[in-house]
Amino acid sequence: MNGNKQRIVFFGNHKIGVSTLAEVHKHYDVVAVVTNPDKEQGRGRKILPTDIKLAAIELAIPVIEPINLKDIALYKSLKQLDADIFLVFAFKILPSELLSIPKVGSFNIHPSLLPKYRGAAPINYTILNGDKEAGISTFLMEEKIDAGGILLQDKFALSPDLTAGELTEIMSHKAPEIAIRTIELLLTGKYELIKQNLEDVTKAPKIHKENCELDFNKPAEIVKNFINGVSPEPGAWKVWDGKIVKFLKARVHSDKSGGIPGEYKIHEKQFIINCDPGKIEILQIQPESKRAMPIEDFINGFRGPKKGMVE
Numbered sequence: 001m002n003g004n005k006q007r008i009v010f011f012g013n014h015k016i017g018v019s020t021l022a023e024v025h026k027h028y029d030v031v032a033v034v035t036n037p038d039k040e041q042g043r044g045r046k047i048l049p050t051d052i053k054l055a056a057i058e059l060a061i062p063v064i065e066p067i068n069l070k071d072i073a074l075y076k077s078l079k080q081l082d083a084d085i086f087l088v089f090a091f092k093i094l095p096s097e098l099l100s101i102p103k104v105g106s107f108n109i110h111p112s113l114l115p116k117y118r119g120a121a122p123i124n125y126t127i128l129n130g131d132k133e134a135g136i137s138t139f140l141m142e143e144k145i146d147a148g149g150i151l152l153q154d155k156f157a158l159s160p161d162l163t164a165g166e167l168t169e170i171m172s173h174k175a176p177e178i179a180i181r182t183i184e185l186l187l188t189g190k191y192e193l194i195k196q197n198l199e200d201v202t203k204a205p206k207i208h209k210e211n212c213e214l215d216f217n218k219p220a221e222i223v224k225n226f227i228n229g230v231s232p233e234p235g236a237w238k239v240w241d242g243k244i245v246k247f248l249k250a251r252v253h254s255d256k257s258g259g260i261p262g263e264y265k266i267h268e269k270q271f272i273i274n275c276d277p278g279k280i281e282i283l284q285i286q287p288e289s290k291r292a293m294p295i296e297d298f299i300n301g302f303r304g305p306k307k308g309m310v311e
Contacts, residue, residue, distance in 0.1 A: 006187060007031045009083045009102070010061075014090035015051035016172045020109065022055065023176035024087065028183065030061050031081045034091070037065040070095050085183060088141060089175065096143050104186050106141040109179060111171045113137060113153060115196040117204035118146035123171065124164045125204040128229030130221065133157050134167065136174055138182040140193060149193025151182050161224070161251045161283075163231040209234040214247065216261040216310070220278025224250045227280070232292065240310045248292055249284035266306045271295050273310060 010021050011034045024030055033056035041048045056063050066074045069092065078101050086106035088094065099106050112122035113135035126134045135155040139148040154174065158167070185191050212234050216223060227236045227250040235246035259274035266272075271282040286292040 005029070006085070006183070007081065007083045008183070009034060009078060009081060009086050010052075010056075011035070011086060011088040011091040011094070012052040013050045016111070016168055016175070017089040017109075018051055018055045019172050020087075020089055020175045020179045021052060021061075022059065024179055024183070025059050025061065027180060030059075031083060032062045032064055032078075034064045034066065034078075037067060069098065074098075075101070085186060086141075087179065087183070089179075093143060093145060094141060099141055099143070104189075107138050107151060107182055107186065108141050108146070108148070109175055109182075110137045110139065110146055111135075111168075111175075112204070113155060114139060114146060114150055115198070115201040117202055119204035120206040122204045123167050124207055124229050125202075126158075126229075127162060127164050127167060128225055130225045131158065134171075136171060136178050138178055139196075147196060149195055151185060151191060151193065152178055153194075154178050161228060161249070163228040163249050165232045207234060209237075212236050214238045214310075216273060217276050220252045220275040220280050223275045224252050224280050231284075235286065238310050241304065243288040245288060245310075246286040246292070247282055247284075248286055250280045250282050253279040253281045255279050260309070262310050264308060264310050266299055266302065269296055269299055271299060 006028045008024055008028045008030045009032050010024065010030055012021065013036050021030070021033065033052060035050045035052045038047050038049045040046065053063050064074070064077060075097055078098060083102045084104045086102045088106065089109040094106065110122065112126065114137040117125050133155055135153055137153045138151045140151060142148045207230055212230050214223065214226070214236050227247050230236050231248040235248060237244050237246045253272055256278060258277065259279070261274050261276040263274045264272065272279050273282065282295050284292060284294055285298045287298070
């Protein structure tokens, strides 16, 4: 138990929120963590807890794992906690019954510059669209997806050729600070909400594996953004020599000469694929049933032809 009287309930599932949970726990009394029940995960389909549950156990914070957020038993359990604030980060939409519980309010941390990229996959779309900057928003929650009034926003520039996984890691390091500032702001009661302009809303729905097949009949910049934008999951893939291969990181190659889209060349530790127009250089790859690996490791073990088609 933290000696600070402010009581926080943290809602989350994904590893992006682990560092934020730990930081908030240092400053406030996190009286419970709400997360999804254990479920099958990974290639082995083992029953595993969420990353947030593991972090909560390590911090000795009680864990609540509801199946239904509208369950009256969950409402009663949360009500009894006498929370000042609900903090939600990479979780679900909370029903109005739960949003009415905390004395001060409920806020969400969203890894985009709202109203841009409302939805489940804002980080992916930031990379997919080749954005030069990104940001984190905190907002007071309402029942609509990511639609509440904005409390704080932090903006930062992106380095080239980042993957969604790498940007997720950056967000996880930036989120704790804005979380603490938002809690402090809410506790003062002195803030003005910034209304989200509906004309500027863009959506970032969940991306599914079946929609991630690569098409090299597109400009190199678009193909590169696609590969990096869905990496590491679901992962951009192509059936190559009868097996599904994931391409997990790429950059645009300096050679602008033409070629047949999908034709590849392995030369001097580089794996180059023609697009239309331009070429990309693959930096990370995952052959079927194998681990993800740097391209140097793949080339060292590759026994196939040095030229051909990825098809």
